Ligand SMILES: Nc1ccn([C@@H]2O[C@H](COP(=O)(O)OP(=O)(O)OP(=O)(O)O)[C@@H](O)[C@H]2O)c(=O)n1
């Protein structure tokens with residue numbers, strides 16, 4: 575059983591405007607048609623092009639067929655090119671539908687096991703009105719469908735149907751129906767939109783970004799012991815206290831936990847790996863250096879911070895009066911809005927090392943999303 579995907583891309587995209595025909599314009603950095611072809615990977619693919627677009631199409635490395643002045647003419651050109659090649663089924667798809675989910679393609683293919691033709695569609699969920707500037711009536715929308723592609727057929731049947739058709743059909747299902755072929759409806763998908771108007775590019779890009787979104791969560795934990803001193807650094811704020819925190823750097827336990835949470839989300843180790851305590855260069859270092867580095871790594875990897883949450887665990891100093899300043903300091907270092915930075919504190923009910931005031935612990939979580 576040989577199934578071939580015919581991707582029709584010979585139109586001029588006049589409604590979309592923008593100079594280059596819509597299928598050659600970029601969507602998230604790649605031509606629309608490159609996304610469409612990728613959706614059919616694993617199948618033999620034929621791309622139907624306008625002769626003027628050959629220089630754009632050749633680098634894609636797929637089989638090319640030159641189309642005609644109408645969509646139906648372009649489809650027929652591909653069908654004729656496949657004649658005598660032992661092709662049993664074809665999936666005819668608009669290049670202008672780059673977001674077709676694999677599940678839709680699979681449903682069409684599966685339905686062809688028991689039918690001559692199969693095509694995806696969606697029910698009409700909005701009311702349908704008649705009229706111009708004013709509503710003059712409402713259409714009955716029961717049994718109405720919004721047609722999508724790929725439209726799949728037994729090869730011989732659809733070739734014969736196209737050869738017999740007088741022209742002017744909206745799609746291949748119309749051609750098939752005119753030849754008396756039965757076409758099964760399978761479930762389509764909202765993301766399988768056809769890029770038709772200028773605003774559709776932004777909509778398709780947003781959908782693509784949502785589909786490819788990478789969400790990363792990381793956590794961090796740190797502890798520093800109390801020693802002599804008259805202040806502690808916590809989340810970038812100098813807090814007066816009867817003792818100080820000991821450490822190789824300025825011992826900002828909250829900032830260290832947050833830095834590790836970001837490294838953790840990136841799966842890039844921890845502070846110790848990036849700034850080894852054995853390296854005297856970092857002796858007494860201000861901890862914003864570490865947090866800035868983690869934030870730079872985050873941005874370089876194409877992520878942004880969705881939110882972060884730091885909890886300081888200590889009996890004293892009391893954190894509440896400083897929490898807002900800490901949020902602002904962390905947000906400033908990270909280059910983000912303080913609204914996505916949380917700093918809070920808890921005691922450990924006088925239990926354990928924090929309860930005995932031997933040191934301060936901090937835990938942090940960070941959520942990163944692809945930018
Ligand atoms: N002569 C044609 C006309 C259309 N198509 C393809 O058929 C699909 C659906 O058509 P449509 O969205 O109408 O594309 P265009 O005809 O390019 O758009 P417009 O009508 O705005 O010019 C598109 O992938 C288009 O490239 C084709 O291969 N050959």
Ligand SMILES: C[C@](O)(CO)[C@H](O)COP(=O)(O)O
Nearest residue numbers: 645668721722723744745768
């Ligand atoms: C083939 C099609 O995409 C199915 O919905 C549609 O018929 C193409 O219509 P257009 O008028 O060429 O935009």
